[in-house]
Amino acid sequence: MIEVNDLSFSYGGNAAIAFPNFKCNRGEKLLLLGDSGTGKTTLLHLLCGLLRPKSGSMNVAGVDLNSLNDRQLDKFRGRELGIVFQQSHFVQSLTVAENLSLPALMSGTEMSATELKQRTHELLERLGVGHKSDVRPNDLSVGEQQRASIARALVHEPSVVFVDEPTSALDDKSTASVIQLLEDETEKAGATLIIVTHDSRLKTRYKDRVELSRLVHNPLNAS
Amino acid sequence: MMRLSYIARRNLASKPLQTALSVILLAFGVGMVSLMMLAERQMTDQFEKNIKDIDLVLGAKGSPLQLILANVYHVDAPTGNISLAEAEKVMKNPYIESGIPLAYGDNYRSFRIVGTEYSYPEHYDASIAEGKLWEDVFEVTLGHAVASKTRLEVGDQFFSSHGLTDETDVHKDKAFTVVGILAKSNSVIDQLILTGVESLWAVHAEDDDLDISAEELYASREITAVLLKKRNPMAILTLPNLLRETNMQVALPAIEINRLNQQFGIGAATLRSIALLIMILSFASIFISVFENMQSRRYELALMRTMGATPFTLIKLLLLEGGILSLFGTIFGLIISRIGLFILASEVESKFQYDIGDLGLIGPEVILAIFAILVGLIAAALPAERTLRMDISKTLSNE
Numbered sequence: 001m002i003e004v005n006d007l008s009f010s011y012g013g014n015a016a017i018a019f020p021n022f023k024c025n026r027g028e029k030l031l032l033l034g035d036s037g038t039g040k041t042t043l044l045h046l047l048c049g050l051l052r053p054k055s056g057s058m059n060v061a062g063v064d065l066n067s068l069n070d071r072q073l074d075k076f077r078g079r080e081l082g083i084v085f086q087q088s089h090f091v092q093s094l095t096v097a098e099n100l101s102l103p104a105l106m107s108g109t110e111m112s113a114t115e116l117k118q119r120t121h122e123l124l125e126r127l128g129v130g131h132k133s134d135v136r137p138n139d140l141s142v143g144e145q146q147r148a149s150i151a152r153a154l155v156h157e158p159s160v161v162f163v164d165e166p167t168s169a170l171d172d173k174s175t176a177s178v179i180q181l182l183e184d185e186t187e188k189a190g191a192t193l194i195i196v197t198h199d200s201r202l203k204t205r206y207k208d209r210v211e212l213s214r215l216v217h218n219p220l221n222a223s
Numbered sequence: 224m225m226r227l228s229y230i231a232r233r234n235l236a237s238k239p240l241q242t243a244l245s246v247i248l249l250a251f252g253v254g255m256v257s258l259m260m261l262a263e264r265q266m267t268d269q270f271e272k273n274i275k276d277i278d279l280v281l282g283a284k285g286s287p288l289q290l291i292l293a294n295v296y297h298v299d300a301p302t303g304n305i306s307l308a309e310a311e312k313v314m315k316n317p318y319i320e321s322g323i324p325l326a327y328g329d330n331y332r333s334f335r336i337v338g339t340e341y342s343y344p345e346h347y348d349a350s351i352a353e354g355k356l357w358e359d360v361f362e363v364t365l366g367h368a369v370a371s372k373t374r375l376e377v378g379d380q381f382f383s384s385h386g387l388t389d390e391t392d393v394h395k396d397k398a399f400t401v402v403g404i405l406a407k408s409n410s411v412i413d414q415l416i417l418t419g420v421e422s423l424w425a426v427h428a429e430d431d432d433l434d435i436s437a438e439e440l441y442a443s444r445e446i447t448a449v450l451l452k453k454r455n456p457m458a459i460l461t462l463p464n465l466l467r468e469t470n471m472q473v474a475l476p477a478i479e480i481n482r483l484n485q486q487f488g489i490g491a492a493t494l495r496s497i498a499l500l501i502m503i504l505s506f507a508s509i510f511i512s513v514f515e516n517m518q519s520r521r522y523e524l525a526l527m528r529t530m531g532a533t534p535f536t537l538i539k540l541l542l543l544e545g546g547i548l549s550l551f552g553t554i555f556g557l558i559i560s561r562i563g564l565f566i567l568a569s570e571v572e573s574k575f576q577y578d579i580g581d582l583g584l585i586g587p588e589v590i591l592a593i594f595a596i597l598v599g600l601i602a603a604a605l606p607a608e609r610t611l612r613m614d615i616s617k618t619l620s621n622e
Binding site: 051071074077085090094102105107 | 226234615616
């Protein structure tokens, strides 16, 4: 479950960005839609606990993020969240499969090594990159990198999956395919899916969405 | 499950040139310092062991240092010969407790044949491993190293050559017989062939010697030196005055070796400074390596933070990388110093018949290794500390 109330953020002495209130239940999907400069990435980073808000409250996966200290936030992020960034970055010295094991290592998950290996293998197979598990991330195509990063966000069975601009460089067909993939995988994992994008093509697909605009003072509610 | 140390190793392996440079630099720095420590320790051990209870050395006038090196350590040519009768007068001086006469001038395969008394092997606590000590003229007892290198055995005979290393002028008419082999004593004795002083005189005896009286013969007898043990410290003050009008001198091993160490010390200090400079460069290299890694991988590090890594996890990762570099650099350095010592030992052994090839780890090296690893870690910690202040959101947004 995610609930945001009266949230605002300010970079240094700049004017505060206010965000709309919204709520999303466990296992649901939500689109955070907005043009460039409306604070989409800032909101994503706030929800991931990478930034601290100026005011307001955020409840993510049943946890009030304001109540956590930095160390608790690190742990929370590692255990409860899966994040797919716009740029599919990896640790280049590790193989694709090893990259997928990173969240488990960093968050200290209780998954055994065998379980982790099995889950990594399954996810990569399901996402069509099983045959590339032992290669370096640089040797993957852009599409394969995106699928591998989706697998990485899901491998440690998070409660919430955040996806940043998953379709910005894709044509309609690929967009539909990637979104379907994300929806299917998060549904299988029973996780909440939050997509942050400026891509208005996704509007029609999501009835649950929050539209962001610069310095919003009258928050919209999720329809 | 994958460990942090594995990631650190993979990160280093992904930049082989940078990693190799850091390791090689540190290895050479540690290697040079370690080699100097080993060489100094072994030389000091040899000097101290062989100087044991020898307060003064009586010999022909010349360089006092040469007198010590030739007669205590057997690594230099003697300053000349002295009269046995005159030497015995000095040995009977009330300030002198005892003296060990040495007479030499011949060799067998570069091992010196030293005419002496039983008190010489006793002085170095040498025991018999096989056979017995010499008794008759031309009987010899071999030092441990001599026996193992020449493969001479009890009962074997050999001819000596005139001089200390030359093997061309062989005394083919007078054969020495091996009657015993000494056990290893880790002293100069190991490198010598011991016999009675009479054997040396007999090798060089001429037919004319038979025509002179016993007194004349005694008066003509010469030896090379006498190792003296003082009864009273006054010996050090009075003997030089007593010998002023003779062709003899006394030298103090402790003083001469100190002087030698001071002379060596300038060169050693220079080498040590160069080694330390290389070590400092290697630490700078580790610092730059970790710093560069951190800069080029800042997105990767930020990514790890989003996966639950704490700043301390990242510091640990970067410290591991610095630690691995300094650990390998130190290990390779210690290996390099062993190789260096092995080469040096072969050289010393071929020139002076000394064995300085003990390759074991010595105390100061352990301190050196700990120091190198710690400084390597500190060099890594300085850039790693920046991860504490890393703005993850900004780093991720800037990519």
